[in-house]
Amino acid sequence: MESHIVKVLSVTPVTHNVRRYKVEKPEGYAFVPGQATEVAVNKPGWEDERRPFTFTGLNEWDHLEFTIKSYPDHHSVTDLLGHIQPGDSLILHDVWGAIQYKGEGVFIAGGAGVTPFIAIFRDLQRKGQLGNNKLIFSNRTYADIILKDEFEEMLGNNFINTITREEVPGYEHHIVDEAYLKRKISDFNQHFYICGPDLMVQQLKEVLEKLSGKADLVTVEI
Structure with a gap:
């Protein structure tokens, strides 16, 4: 090694x-x-x-x-x-190998779980291939949002934040669960990438496999 x-x-x-x-x-x-x-x-x-x-x-x-x-x-x-x-x-x-990009879709991150997505988005931006990729980013507080300005610049309205432990004007205040995903996503026939706390990843993996009907569309950190 x-x-x-x-x-x-x-x-x-x-x-x-x-x-x-x-x-x-x-x-x-x-x-x-x-x-x-x-x-x-x-x-x-x-x-x-x-x-x-x-x-x-x-x-x-x-x-x-x-x-x-x-x-x-x-x-x-x-x-x-x-x-x-x-x-x-x-x-x-x-x-x-952790999470590798397989195609356009929705990235879902909890806290520091966003780190595998940073290089992916930077690489897509460098290639001019950001397309309609979205990032749903859940944090406990506003102060916890990693690289907020850079993600806003890269993704615009496709950078979706939700804060779970405090209410902040202009920001969602909701955990990422099945109801939240149904409100934010109209098409579940696309790629999904999940990284964050273990329990969050496992729960959302099950939800998205059910909603998409295709386990191979859901990628989690390995």
């Missing part, structure tokens, strides 16, 4: 608890939008503590990018990453 030690080039805030990590790209390292790798922090005692993170940059870039939510209440890799500084290093492993 391959591994690479890469230097962190920059760390910038995205939201109150999400950061963008720009890191060195090993020579010959390649991935497809939506894919991920296991990452460890190159510090004593943490080298074998791997966690999966999706690439949020594009393969054509000269560096790698990760967009990662930190959980300070956990003594974990994500908490440690919240304290990483430029010049520190990470350990990357093999690239593996």
Whole structure:
């Protein structure tokens, strides 16, 4: 199994608890939008503590990018990453398949589950192929919305937000369930991509397989 030690080039805030990590790209390292790798922090005692993170940059870039939510209440890799500084290093492993684009459809994300979709949408925009793809993005609070401005610019009215823990003027206040999907989607004969908390993914996978009548139209993170 391959591994690479890469230097962190920059760390910038995205939201109150999400950061963008720009890191060195090993020579010959390649991935497809939506894919991920296991990452460890190159510090004593943490080298074998791997966690999966999706690439949020594009393969054509000269560096790698990760967009990662930190959980300070956990003594974990994500908490440690919240304290990483430029010049520190990470350990990357093999690239593996997560969610890959199969065709135009509806993307449904819960919180940090949006990260596999970032590179997919950026890649489609680069190719001029965003088409009528939609993103339904569920977050607990307005402050949790990752890359709000970029998604609005890319998708316009096809960027649909719902906030579950607070009411915000101009934003939906509803969980993503069967009733909500029926209100937002008129045609279920299209691709669906789901990523988020495990329970949300499982429930929506079952709902969409029923509504579409075709299990192969529903893609979830693997």
